[in-house]
Amino acid sequence: MINHWVKIEKDKVVVDGKQIEIELSESESLLNTIYKNKIGDYPKFYKMDPLCKLGFVASELLLDAEGRREEEWGEKRGVVLFNASSSLADDRNYQKTIEGDDVFPSPSLFVYTLPNVVTGEICIRNHYYGESNFMVLRGLDVEKMSQILNATFADTCTESLVTGWVDCQSEKEYSALMFIVERGSFDEAELSKL
Amino acid sequence: MVVKISDNILSPLGSTTADNYLAVKSGRSALMLHESDNPAVAPYYASLVPEDMLTVEGDYSKFERMCIQSIEAALQQSTIDIASPRVLFIVSTTKGNVHLLAKGAGEGRILLGETAKAIATHFGNEVEPVVVSNACISGLCAQIEAMRLIECGQYDNVVVVGADVQSPFIISGFQSLKALSDGACRPFDAERRGLNLGEAAATIIYGRKEKAEVGEWVIRSGAVRNDANHISGPSRTGEGSYLALRKVLEDVDVNDIAFVNAHGTATLYNDEMESIAIERAGLVDVPVGSLKGYYGHTMGAAGILETLISMRAVEDRTVLGTRGFNTLGVSHPIRVQKENGITDKSTFIKLISGFGGCNAAAAFNYVN
Structure with a gap:
């Protein structure tokens, strides 16, 4: 059973099937607005690259919906995410710092040029010591993701996964479909319907 | 259980696993000082695959040629039907063809899934490939993933190939983090001063066996x-x-x-x-x-x-x-x-x- 899931698209946020009202302004991005209105207590958010911001916001909404944030998760929960664009949005930003006349490679941008950093951000925020992994596919491939998620439970410590699709091509082009899977209850057909 | 069927290493130290092992055992290293004409890159110590080691032709990047050559060599020692729908390709890489960004690429094989697809397609395999991009641990994660997918019966064989090619993007980044050593690296040593970057492609093909035999x-x-x-x-x-x-x-x-x-x-x-x-x-x-x-x-x-x-x-x-x-x-x-x-x-x-x-x-x- 997928009890909790979050979908974020250009200007739309849906949690467990219900669209969330977000007042959009011209000066602030959707992700920053959600952060301010719904999260607000994690200033490290502002240092994150676009992919991490997307994954972080989606995971926060998801875990609030789940309502089990106080539990000691330890190794029991893993974070396994997928996308098609890897860390392309931040890669482009870093590339700009090594091109042109004014070359100044930025370490703070470089550290985000790996897609799995978003899994690390979610683990840090929630004290998850379980499996963290990031895989790239050509598209949101429900069959392949389901095969991998089912296989991930081969690790007997893993009881649940924060997982899904977190794709960010640029600050303005992104989509996320994040959900929680419990051991023994995952159904590919259910994922196809989200 | 899941056993290794065949393998290959392509690196500056050789184009077979046997040659690589003998080179390492005799203490050889390909680490040396390199210079770049890119203003973002200072001179650096690294182990790089020379162009003349690569034998694959066609419209492929260095990254793809290294992967294909390594997989080809591993396949030569096995009898698996590489084009079978029961065979999955898992590509392990952090940055794939990131050098294409300098040319302004935003689609095509700058995307890791597309480069993996090109590699699998080269071998006539039509199964949608998976790229594990989990930073420096990708190569071990990819093997663990292969083991699990074979164990649970999804695939009979998984071809795991891992590679990265050094480019101004990666080298300048590690230099900006001050993570590179100015000489050959010294693991666990009191005088260690950082890492060296390297290039290689390595392939391991896994399969299922009821019982592993001697030598497996x-x-x-x-x-x-x-x-x-x-x-x-x-x-x-x-x-x-x-x-x-x-x-x-x-x-x-x-x-x-x-x-x-x-x-x-x-x-x-x-x-x-x-x-x-x-x-x-x-x-x-x-x-x-x-x-x-x-x-x-x-x-x-x-x-x-x-x-x-x-x-x-x-x-x-x-x-x-x-x-x-x-x-x-x-x-x-x-x-x-x-x-x-x-x-x-x-x-x-x-x-x-x-x-x-x-x-x-x-x-x-x-x-x-």
Whole structure:
């Protein structure tokens, strides 16, 4: 059973099937607005690259919906995410710092040029010591993701996964479909319907 | 159980696993000083694959040619039907064709899924490939993924290939982090001053067997854990590496372990962290080694290449020396192997860690 899931698209946020009202302004991005209105207590958010911001916001909404944030998760929960664009949005930003006349490679941008950093951000925020992994596919491939998620439970410590699709091509082009899977209850057909 | 069917390493030290092993055993390294005409890149020590080693032709990048050549060599030693829908390709890489960004690319093979598809298609395989891009631990994660997918019956064979190609993007980034050594790296040594980057492609093909036969390698168990501590710095308690080791050791008798092949990048923090994790896991009496002094850090290839060299070492009853190591420079009393030694044990542990706080360990067993 997928009890909790979050979908974020250009200007739309849906949690467990219900669209969330977000007042959009011209000066602030959707992700920053959600952060301010719904999260607000994690200033490290502002240092994150676009992919991490997307994954972080989606995971926060998801875990609030789940309502089990106080539990000691330890190794029991893993974070396994997928996308098609890897860390392309931040890669482009870093590339700009090594091109042109004014070359100044930025370490703070470089550290985000790996897609799995978003899994690390979610683990840090929630004290998850379980499996963290990031895989790239050509598209949101429900069959392949389901095969991998089912296989991930081969690790007997893993009881649940924060997982899904977190794709960010640029600050303005992104989509996320994040959900929680419990051991023994995952159904590919259910994922196809989200 | 899941066994190794065949393998290959393509690196500056050779284009077969056997040649690579012999080069390492005799102490050779391809680390040397390189200069770049890119203003963002200062001179750097690295181990790079020369163009004249590459034999694959066609419209492929260096990254793709290295992967294809390595897979071809591995396939030559096996009889699997590579085009079968029961065969999956898993590509392990951190940055793939990132050099294309300098040319303004935003689609096509700058995307890791597209480059993986091109590689699988080269071999006539139509199964949608998977790219594991889990920082420096990708190569070991990809093997663990392969083991699980074969064990649960999804595929009969998985071709795991790992590679990365160095480019101004990667080199300038590591230089900006001040993570590179100005000479050949010195894993676990008191004088270590950072890592070296390296290029390689490595392939391992896995399959299922009811019972492993004498002379075969079994991937026994693997675990991936997060430090939940910092995105670019290792945990001060070695948390993720310790937890991954602890999980893997549930299935392994410590007395059977020939050695731990560590990540051993030769950065101050990584090697110190590993010493903590290895001690916490109760492995202070087991020899520990690093292959970074021979190859540098080959990123997406590292977890596969270092597994394969370790397998050859066990077959050869050898504990390889750690090139660049002289005096222990980590605070926990681990047994770093300095010169080549001998062993009669048939299991080894591969340990690896990376940005994003990720860590992985796996146990491999030689049937003899």
